[in-house]
Structures are given as C-alpha cells and as structure tokens.
Amino acid sequence: MELAHVQTPALILDLDVFDENARIMENYVAGTKMALRPHYKSHKCTAIAHRQIAAGANGICCAKLSEAEDLANAGIEDILIANQITDPAKIVRLATLAASCLLTVAVDNAKNIADLETAAAFQHATIHCLVEYEIGMNRCGVQTPEEVYALVQEIEKRPHLIFEGIQAYAGNLAHEADEMIRKQESDKVEQRLRELLDFLVNKGVLVKEVSGVSTGTIGFRPHDTVYTEVQPGSYLFMDAAYNQLHLPFKNALFVLSKVISANNRQVVCDAGMKTVSVDQGSPALKGYPQAVLSMSEEHITVSAAECPAEVGNLLFVIPSHCCTTVNLHDHLILYRGNKVMDKVPVTSRGKSL
Numbered sequence: 501m502e503l504a505h506v507q508t509p510a511l512i513l514d515l516d517v518f519d520e521n522a523r524i525m526e527n528y529v530a531g532t533k534m535a536l537r538p539h540y541k542s543h544k545c546t547a548i549a550h551r552q553i554a555a556g557a558n559g560i561c562c563a564k565l566s567e568a569e570d571l572a573n574a575g576i577e578d579i580l581i582a583n584q585i586t587d588p589a590k591i592v593r594l595a596t597l598a599a600s601c602l603l604t605v606a607v608d609n610a611k612n613i614a615d616l617e618t619a620a621a622f623q624h625a626t627i628h629c630l631v632e633y634e635i636g637m638n639r640c641g642v643q644t645p646e647e648v649y650a651l652v653q654e655i656e657k658r659p660h661l662i663f664e665g666i667q668a669y670a671g672n673l674a675h676e677a678d679e680m681i682r683k684q685e686s687d688k689v690e691q692r693l694r695e696l697l698d699f700l701v702n703k704g705v706l707v708k709e710v711s712g713v714s715t716g717t718i719g720f721r722p723h724d725t726v727y728t729e730v731q732p733g734s735y736l737f738m739d740a741a742y743n744q745l746h747l748p749f750k751n752a753l754f755v756l757s758k759v760i761s762a763n764n765r766q767v768v769c770d771a772g773m774k775t776v777s778v779d780q781g782s783p784a785l786k787g788y789p790q791a792v793l794s795m796s797e798e799h800i801t802v803s804a805a806e807c808p809a810e811v812g813n814l815l816f817v818i819p820s821h822c823c824t825t826v827n828l829h830d831h832l833i834l835y836r837g838n839k840v841m842d843k844v845p846v847t848s849r850g851k852s853l
C-alpha cells in the first residue's frame with residue numbers, strides 16, 4: 501500500500517531514518533564500556549523493543565510497572581523500571597514479575613526496600629535494585645553518598661534483593677539548548693558520580709552498574725565515563741523539541757495528516773491535539789519550517805501563505821514531543837519511501853499503572 505492511501509490522521513515511522521538513528525546511537529556506545537538500554541517510554545511498542553534487543557541492546561528501560569509487564573509478556577528478558585514502585589498492590593505485581601524475568605527497579609527509601617524484600621520472599625523471586633542518586637533533576641533519589649550507602653546496606657542485608665548499582669538520570673540537561681552549558685553540566689554530573697563511586701568503593705561496595713543518560717547528553721560522555729549503561733529514548737524518532745539541539749539524529753516519526761479545507765487565507769488539516777501532543781510546545785510541519793501552527797482538538801490551521809496546499813494533500817506533522825504523541829495512538833505504521841511496510845500496535849499505549 502502507498503502512504504497516500506493511509507487513512508489519516510495516522511502515526512507513521514520512516515524506517516530509513518529510524519535505522520540511521522539507531523546506527524548513530526550504536527556508534528556512540530561502540531568501543532566504550534557503555535551498554536545500550538533504550539527507554540521504552542518513547543515507542544511503547546514491544547515490536548520495536550525486540551528490534552533494539554536484536555540490534556544489541558542489553559535490555560530495555562521503562563517507567564511503569566504495566567510497561568514492564570507488557571515487555572515481559574512479549575519475551576523481553578532484562579527489564580529496568582527506572583522508577584520507584586511503592587504501592588503495596590504494585591509491589592506484589594512487581595515481585596510476581598520478578599519471578600519470570602531479570603527485573604531491576606530504582607529505590608530511594610528504606611521502607612520501600614523492606615517491602616520489596618517481603619514480596620520477593622513470598623514469590624521466591626529476586627529483585628535487582630538500583631539506588632537512585634539525585635544529580636540535578638530534582639525528582640526522585642537521595643542526595644548524598646552517605647544516604648546512598650545507607651540504602652545499599654539495607655539492600656545487601658536482604659536475601660531476595662541484589663544491589664546492582666546507581667540510577668542517575670540528569671533529565672534537567674536533556675533539552676538544554678545551550679550546547680556549552682549542556683556539556684559543562686554533563687561533565688559535573690560525571691564528576692559527582694565519580695566522587696560517589698570513590699566513596700562507595702572505600703566502603704567496600706561493588707557497584708556493577710551506573711545507569712542514566714538521555715538523547716540530549718549521550719554525545720558528551722567522556723571515553724572514561726562512569727556510566728555503564730545509557731537509557732536514551734527519543735533518539736529513534738526525534739521531535740521538534742529535540743530538533744532545537746541540532747543533534748545528529750533526524751525526524752523519523754510523523755503524524756500523517758490530510759488537508760480537509762483550504763482557501764487563499766488558510767489551510768486546515770485533520771490532525772489536532774488528540775493526535776499530536778502539545779506538552780512541549782507546538783508541533784512543526786515537514787517542509788514548511790516557518791509555518792506557525794494553530795491547534796485545536798481535531799484540527800491544525802496554518803496560513804496559506806506559509807503552507808500553500810490543497811484539499812487532499814498530505815502533510816507530515818513533526819510532533820513537538822514524540823513520547824507523549826505515541827501514547828495517543830493505537831498503531832504505528834512503518835514505511836520506506838512511499839510504501840507501507842508494516843503496522844505494529846503501540847502495545848503499552850495508556851499504560852500508566
């Protein structure tokens with residue numbers, strides 16, 4: 501089928517660009533001690549997770565327990581939930597899941613560690629733990645090496661928990677537009693982590709993994725980086741927000757839309773806020789970089805001077821945020837050139853529990 505025959509609005513993925521983005525990321529980690537553990541949040545498709553594993557990814561990182569369950573159901577064996585799971589009912593689910601795959605979870609609280617042990621013991625399961633270190637994002641995590649060490653000790657005395665290492669994600673730097681600041685601040689993160697590792701080594705702690713890093717900061721890792729695995733997500737698709745950083749990755753993900761009304765004043769197409777997210781600002785139009793988009797639920801309106809188009813023409817909308825846009829769609833259509841190659845479900849669409 502030709503792309504022109506796809507009913508719109510539709511989430512579409514240019515496989516040639518997608519493959520090239522994946523190759524660029526593989527080159528970043530090749531020859532370093534960093535393994536790739538891509539973040540599932542960007543695509544939420546188990547079919548894509550399998551492609552990433554087949555291409556050499558160590559495992560998959562995700563944000564939600566329900567995403568981890570989908571990944572395990574699809575046969576992904578090594579899963580990191582880079583978040584705290586504290587709800588008692590969810591801890592039961594987590595321990596059940598840990599009995600069927602290699603499951604790692606972030607922790608930053610002693611009571612949570614005790615609760616994980618109780619559930620894991622009940623399921624005869626092992627839960628692997630990363631202690632989350634707060635390195636500037638001001639989200640979860642403890643702030644001092646002493647606090648990290650205290651939690652490591654809590655984990656190490658639990659027979660059903662294994663201390664794997666440190667979760668350290670500097671999400672505050674991911675979209676920093678000033679390249680110099682992004683680099684300087686990334687170096688400071690490396691330095692703080694190095695100090696943490698020295699502190700832990702002096703206490704006799706074996707730290708196997710240091711996990712973190714985004715699409716926006718992967719290029720700044722020094723050759724002797726402390727990170728042993730990286731968790732980028734957006735690099736595969738890219739979006740209008742990340743375009744501002746002029747990274748080597750290119751736009752592979754679009755919402756394909758058709759012009760449904762046009763006159764010499766304005767052009768209206770059939771994508772809107774229900775199919776393209778706006779949490780990171782306005783989307784863009786491929787081929788019309790100057791066009792200012794006015795968004796409503798089911799429509800995008802643009803001036804005819806900025807985007808001369810006729811009823812029936814296809815417009816390729818570049819989402820401002822790929823991850824939240826994907827979560828608005830049931831399917832992702834894969835294409836090369838003008839040809840539709842496949843259609844895969846967005847397996848974990850709406851999975852927030």
Ligand SMILES: Cc1ncc(COP(=O)(O)O)c(C=O)c1O
Nearest residue numbers: 539582669714715731732733734
């Ligand atoms: C913990 C964690 N790791 C990795 C990422 C991936 O970031 P990006 O999509 O910017 O590469 C995110 C994004 O929110 C995240 O929260």
